[in-house]
Amino acid sequence: MDFTTHPYSLLLVSLAFAWWIQAYLKDRRANPHRLPYPPGPKGYPVIGILLNAPMSFPWLQYDKWLKIYGDMVYFEILGQSFLVLGSPQRINDLFEKRGIIYSDRPRSIMATDMLGWSYNFGLLSYGSQWRQHYRLFHDHYGAEQLVKFQPTLLKTTRSFLRRLLSNPDDFLRHTRLLFISSIMEITYGGQIEGPHDPLIVNAEIVLDAIIEAMIPGKYLVDMIPALKYVPEWFPGAGWKRRANYVKKVNELVSWGPFNAVKENLERGTAAPSVAVSMIEEIEDKPGANRAEEEEIVMNASATAFAGGSDTTVIMAEAFFLAMVMYPEVQKKAQDELDAVLGGRLPDFNDKASLPYINALVKELLRWHLAIPFGIPHATARADEYNGFYIPKGTIVIGNSWSLLHDPDIFDEPMRLMPERYLKGGQLNTEVRDSWDFSFGYGRRVCPGRHIAEMSLFVVITSVLAVFDIKLPLDDEGMPIKPKAEFTPYLFSAPVPFQVRIIPRSGKAEVLIRDTELME
Numbered sequence: 383m384d385f386t387t388h389p390y391s392l393l394l395v396s397l398a399f400a401w402w403i404q405a406y407l408k409d410r411r412a413n414p415h416r417l418p419y420p421p422g423p424k425g426y427p428v429i430g431i432l433l434n435a436p437m438s439f440p441w442l443q444y445d446k447w448l449k450i451y452g453d454m455v456y457f458e459i460l461g462q463s464f465l466v467l468g469s470p471q472r473i474n475d476l477f478e479k480r481g482i483i484y485s486d487r488p489r490s491i492m493a494t495d496m497l498g499w500s501y502n503f504g505l506l507s508y509g510s511q512w513r514q515h516y517r518l519f520h521d522h523y524g525a526e527q528l529v530k531f532q533p534t535l536l537k538t539t540r541s542f543l544r545r546l547l548s549n550p551d552d553f554l555r556h557t558r559l560l561f562i563s564s565i566m567e568i569t570y571g572g573q574i575e576g577p578h579d580p581l582i583v584n585a586e587i588v589l590d591a592i593i594e595a596m597i598p599g600k601y602l603v604d605m606i607p608a609l610k611y612v613p614e615w616f617p618g619a620g621w622k623r624r625a626n627y628v629k630k631v632n633e634l635v636s637w638g639p640f641n642a643v644k645e646n647l648e649r650g651t652a653a654p655s656v657a658v659s660m661i662e663e664i665e666d667k668p669g670a671n672r673a674e675e676e677e678i679v680m681n682a683s684a685t686a687f688a689g690g691s692d693t694t695v696i697m698a699e700a701f702f703l704a705m706v707m708y709p710e711v712q713k714k715a716q717d718e719l720d721a722v723l724g725g726r727l728p729d730f731n732d733k734a735s736l737p738y739i740n741a742l743v744k745e746l747l748r749w750h751l752a753i754p755f756g757i758p759h760a761t762a763r764a765d766e767y768n769g770f771y772i773p774k775g776t777i778v779i780g781n782s783w784s785l786l787h788d789p790d791i792f793d794e795p796m797r798l799m800p801e802r803y804l805k806g807g808q809l810n811t812e813v814r815d816s817w818d819f820s821f822g823y824g825r826r827v828c829p830g831r832h833i834a835e836m837s838l839f840v841v842i843t844s845v846l847a848v849f850d851i852k853l854p855l856d857d858e859g860m861p862i863k864p865k866a867e868f869t870p871y872l873f874s875a876p877v878p879f880q881v882r883i884i885p886r887s888g889k890a891e892v893l894i895r896d897t898e899l900m901e
Contacts, residue, residue, distance in 0.1 A: 417771035420456035430458035438870030477824035498629035540897035550883035565690025571653030636684040696752035741800035748816035754783035848890035
């Protein structure tokens with residue numbers, strides 16, 4: 383934890399105590415009936431559970447607490463209240479039925495102010511500005527727009543197949559390049575030059591910093607905002623120097639592609655893209671504040687690019703891991719593809735004819751979710767629920783991992799079983815859908831979920847149609863079975879692993895090579 387070393391420990395204790403006293407007095411006024419807080423781990427005065435706050439794999443610790451205290455767990459860190467939800471009923475009661483209260487976002491000083499992620503409208507407070515961004519994003523990336531993106535997704539996926547064929551050992555890098563290339567072309571009409579493209583390098587720098595910043599309680603500046611004014615030269619302020627560097631890089635990631643689109647529009651050379659469509663729309667708006675409208679377009683575009691550069695990549699990586707851990711699932715998926723495709727590559731018209739593949743996509747989302755405890759919400763005002771008091775500004779977490787691994791809902795939850803979504807060879811609509819817990823909740827549900835699902839579908843079908851994904855071999859030629867190990871952060875990716883990716887036949891190899899002739 384930053385800012386706990388000796389030179390300023392007394393200052394921090396004093397600030398924390400003042401912060402706690404202010405919150406305590408405010409809480410007493412807001413809770414005149416002295417209702418209890420929901421149950422949860424008890425901490426110490428002022429610091430709360432700071433010393434025991436989970437910094438890695440927080441969703442697993444939350445799951446343990448949910449099993450101890452029930453499906454609502456409350457705790458505090460330095461006066462900041464947290465509420466973890468762990469059942470469909472609590473999710474529905476608060477995020478859905480009381481969405482007007484529970485749709486706000488906690489303000490992350492570190493992420494938005496220090497690292498420059500304020501353009502990500504997913505972090506905006508609930509209100510008119512957020513609704514304006516959400517409406518624009520939904521109008522251009524919603525389910526009704528998906529058919530426009532299909533040619534790009536097919537083209538970039540088939541380029542991905544050729545890269546896998548030529549250099550299968552580098553499949554993780556190819557996977558990241560695939561999704562960044564896709565969202566770059568869809569959003570900005572631009573092309574990524576390769577894995578070392580500056581935009582990819584910069585996006586990874588930003589993402590790594592954001593992953594840390596979004597862990598609740600990770601940085602004291604989120605609890606004590608005055609710390610953001612600490613100068614870079616102050617002892618122990620290395621975090622601030624790094625934050626300033628990342629913020630400059632973030633400006634390149636967010637404004638760079640957008641400004642390139644504007645310049646190309648002025649020259650008349652802009653390729654068709656979502657950003658072009660958005661810019662042309664605001665040009666036709668009478669009396670619009672051009673600078674303000676442009677910033678909203680930039681925010682929506684950069685948010686789309688960020689979303690396509692992280693969570694979808696993680697889910698595709700988890701697919702490769704799952705296939706070598708569950709070869710029987712891979713075999714069933716390939717058998718269905720062979721029966722439907724008859725020796726050609728898949729396209730989106732095949733989706734309705736592939737129930738097992740559709741079930742596999744749902745099961746992959748359940749088996750390992752890219753954001754296991756979701757993006758936290760916050761209460762816009764104090765609330766009373768089931769006899770409990772929930773303060774204004776409480777950070778509310780829907781612990782998706784618990785919901786997706788609840789044995790009362792999903793039998794053998796740690797096992798990958800697409801069959802759980804099937805009945806009589808077709809998708810079973812009576813089974814709880816993993817989508818219900820995978821893309822956020824209530825009014826803050828992810829607006830890009832449809833393009834993410836479509837992207838996963840085309841990648842999974844294309845890869846399994848022409849490749850076998852096999853276990854790696856040791857020096858003696860014996861197979862090495864990887865473990866299901868994941869990184870412990872907000873965006874939880876598989877720990878780097880190896881697989882062997884081999885064309886299923888000579889005909890499959892020809893199919894892959896022939897894709898270059900289709901472009």
